[in-house]
Amino acid sequence: MTQPVPHTARPVRRQRSASRSGVVLRRWKTPKGDLIVSLLTPQGKLRAIARGGLRGKHAGALNLFHHVGLQVYARPGDELAVIQQASLEGALPRLALPERHPYAHLLAELADLLFQEGEADEYGQQAFDLFAGALRGVAHHHDPEWVALVMSYKLLALAGFPQRTRMCARCGAADPQHPDPFGGELLCGRCSHQRALSPSSLDFLRGVVRRSVRENMDHPVPAEDRAPLWLGLERFVGVQVGRVRSWPHLHAG
Amino acid sequence: MTQPVPHTARPVRRQRSASRSGVVLRRWKTPKGDLIVSLLTPQGKLRAIARGGLRGKHAGALNLFHHVGLQVYARPGDELAVIQQASLEGALPRLALPERHPYAHLLAELADLLFQEGEADEYGQQAFDLFAGALRGVAHHHDPEWVALVMSYKLLALAGFPQRTRMCARCGAADPQHPDPFGGELLCGRCSHQRALSPSSLDFLRGVVRRSVRENMDHPVPAEDRAPLWLGLERFVGVQVGRVRSWPHLHAG
């Protein structure tokens, strides 16, 4: 009597199902009423489509910034994985508050730009934890602006875009202290005509990557000194990473 | 220069779309989450399926007793027409009231039994108007029981099941006045051991089909005399038409 081929040797079907869990970075409506979402997961970024999502049972879970568990189904050759089931694992309703909403957008837009699809490298889990923590901070911390600033610099560094703070970005001189109006890094006094940054701002820029999130949060730069930091960040991202549409709306709330 | 074949000569495509408007008589959920509805329309009864209807955008419109406009799509050979669009044309929320709800069920169940699918005969419009009027009456009239009784007899007659009231259902004798405990029609004094019906009940039974709805409504049988009429109706329908599950629940409200 012959037994069938054992299960492990059986060919995988053309289609693959997978479970993923992540935070919704963006969502697009297609004209047909489908929903395309981009998520950050511990295994990297994922884009998937929920058919009929705008009127379907997934619309609730697949909201911006929601942490969702997905069952996706991808056939080789399909451009996008199809979402079969979606369940909410966590929501931060306070991100809709006017003083917090724009920062959540900035962080999600940055994350969407910084991480590529299918890149499941060793930093995946770290990136996911950092981003999820950033959203939690923006939702609940009394100073969401500071959370956004710290976490933006942290995300940039993790994605391989650390700012140079030890040498002038133009001439290479040591100990630069002035903002670079074009590249967003630091310039020496000879290369820049702008006023030097405040000591606490300089300390922040030089330490943000190396220090823990907690340490950074505990030593905020005074609110009135943050404008040059935001400006530097915007320039740096614009030059190194790409266009971020949230900038003009950051201080609208 | 050759012109194309004029439009009128062009073959109709294999699929047909149609617009229908009617009242939902019944709805069934399929295990997949589709919704099958049976509607009474001026063109006869129609059964159609709304795919994913239970979670879809049609769930609201396709409720019991709703008057809906449908866009259906039927391919020859398909068992059920598929609902593509559904919009509400009228709802009677008061039909959910405990003292009215069971009568609406009775009328819908009767209509579903009495009218066959695809029968678009000359009575279609009349049947639809009668049934729609019956539901409106049950929803708004101060005496929904009386509406249901009158309209049930009217619907039966229109569907070709008039009661014989001029001769004893067993021996044919004239002027029968006693209830028939088995067939639900009338018996003479010799054929029945039951008490004769009240004069107003007899007058109702003999006149209900011929008189207008308005006339019938204006001359209600006193509530305390209606029990034999309901019993007769139940027996008559049971024998002539088929099983109606609403009976035991008529006076539960």
Next chain:
Amino acid sequence: MKYPPSLVALIRELSRLPGIGPKSAQRLAFHLFEQPAEDIERLSAALLAAKSELHTCPVCFNITDAELCDVCSDPSRDQNLICVVEEPGDVIALERSGEYQGLYHVLHGVLSPMNGVGPEQLHIKELLPRAREGLEVILATGTTVEGDATALYLQRLLEPLGAEVSRIAYGLQVGSALEYADEVTLGRALLGRQKIRG
């Protein structure tokens, strides 16, 4: 070709399950055939164990394997709140929402005379003794005509008993645009509008 009777029997039993048509039943049967014997035995045992160990809670008619269900026997649940639902699955859905800390009452159906379901076919008479002053009963039957009728019927019975009676909200599902809501729902969502939380 004649199929082996035990294959035919398995396909027939599987196709009795809701949502599983004859083609899926056949696919499932072939899939099961390829699985190791232990897997089949575990599924078979799970079926028998579930059937023999589970029953409905005598208080709320939720599914349980104990004398009282896990909600009824938990003193930390809010004893002044009962949520009335149609089916045991609804309890799971509400628990998963994480927004509810009260008790339940499972009707096991809705009023539907044309389907032969009246009050005595549901667990309504067991709900009435639970009603009292200071209790809020949330009627969370579905938003169909039958669900509404059941809610109205219960409200008439419960209010004279001193309970406060409320109905789960009708409105837009979360994540929706207005254009994807039907007219009936939109009308209800407007009527049910609430003062915004600042």
Next chain:
Amino acid sequence: MKYPPSLVALIRELSRLPGIGPKSAQRLAFHLFEQPAEDIERLSAALLAAKSELHTCPVCFNITDAELCDVCSDPSRDQNLICVVEEPGDVIALERSGEYQGLYHVLHGVLSPMNGVGPEQLHIKELLPRAREGLEVILATGTTVEGDATALYLQRLLEPLGAEVSRIAYGLQVGSALEYADEVTLGRALLGRQKIRG
């Protein structure tokens, strides 16, 4: 085979329409080819007429062909009620529900910084002068995070101006069973429960 340029042009223009992919555009083009010339001319004229005659109402930003839109110029509408919506299509949806007799204000979008939409991209500054004591503003933006954020933003601006501010209800769509609602919506439907109307 090279396609006739005018056919190619028509397919290209049609496939720019939302929801119409290249295959549907081609099917539409062939369909139009078979229609009588008058039908095509009527469609073409309707396009041009709509574009030249329609504009947004200067008060509520609804679509109109008159100086004021049909709602703003109707004195029988409730002048103490303004419903704020995202798009002109939402006005039609609400009118169709038959439950609303007040005025409108169409934002033409929602706040969405990552898409470059801030308050100044929407018709918000034109809403503020309409606010006053005795007015109720119903915020009927979608139930997405962006719709919520827009509602909260407007509530902060409108309340100091004396208007009462409410939000369209979240909950179960009409005709739904609990098991088909997602957890987020279920939670909102429980929180938003309302005293039942007897």
Next chain:
Amino acid sequence: MKYPPSLVALIRELSRLPGIGPKSAQRLAFHLFEQPAEDIERLSAALLAAKSELHTCPVCFNITDAELCDVCSDPSRDQNLICVVEEPGDVIALERSGEYQGLYHVLHGVLSPMNGVGPEQLHIKELLPRAREGLEVILATGTTVEGDATALYLQRLLEPLGAEVSRIAYGLQVGSALEYADEVTLGRALLGRQKIRG
């Protein structure tokens, strides 16, 4: 609320297009309203241009803007092969497959007596003069009952004229598993099996 007549007219014209229901027509109309005037004018002009410039080729009844269509006027196409199809759109589908280098003949329909379509409503009489010894006619009407009936009808007419007549293959679509094919197709696929190319 009364909608502006030009909006109503546009929605009505759009909803006449196949596959566009009233809701989609409304969405399209609002979309068009938001587009720049040039885009609308370009669409409108494309419609009129297509209608005035396009007609059917007098030989094969394909769509063209020239005296003869691009296939009929191309001497490099195989003149000994004519593929008979139902609709002009089928020509595009076959051209896109890249597997065909012969000529076409577009019937503009299929035989369907119950819809009033007999041989004289189709471009059949214009096909017969094209038949001759040495010509292969591929009947590529659809695989429906009507498509089959039309193919058999043509075969009876064409064979006596000396043409070789073949039928497009029935079978499994590429990329399919057997379990997803219906029984009729499977039966045809077995009957139509071909010696494998090594």
Next chain:
Amino acid sequence: MKYPPSLVALIRELSRLPGIGPKSAQRLAFHLFEQPAEDIERLSAALLAAKSELHTCPVCFNITDAELCDVCSDPSRDQNLICVVEEPGDVIALERSGEYQGLYHVLHGVLSPMNGVGPEQLHIKELLPRAREGLEVILATGTTVEGDATALYLQRLLEPLGAEVSRIAYGLQVGSALEYADEVTLGRALLGRQKIRG
């Protein structure tokens, strides 16, 4: 709330079945809970019986409960025809088509190196001894790249053994219009055209 362990176990086992997600498994479990005990016992028994009684036919690897399967042991089947398929379910599909009277050979998979499936993981070595002069082998693996690759691999092995080798037809599924077929299938349908049966 904690769910009863036997309920959790049943849901877990059910959700292992292909095509049954966690939500469907939950719905199934609640459904089973409502069924009479006999039904559950019958399902459970059917599972165990199928597993213990069924095995693969040692000749063709179809599923059977006898020494040889019903096809192999039927002398009236055409012994000069073997149809090679991927899975036991394909045998049922072909039998249902009613067009086939020969024998089968079930490979239990297709070549798919990236999934670790090479010739030795399939029942190929058992097919070769069945090949001989006068036999036609119909390769009815799926029309995927893997199915094609498997067919070509088998053809190379079988032809030298004297068997005639054919491939199931590619083409339009029955009931289809050309415009709904993809280009690859259309190209294959043209190439595979057959002389029409008059």
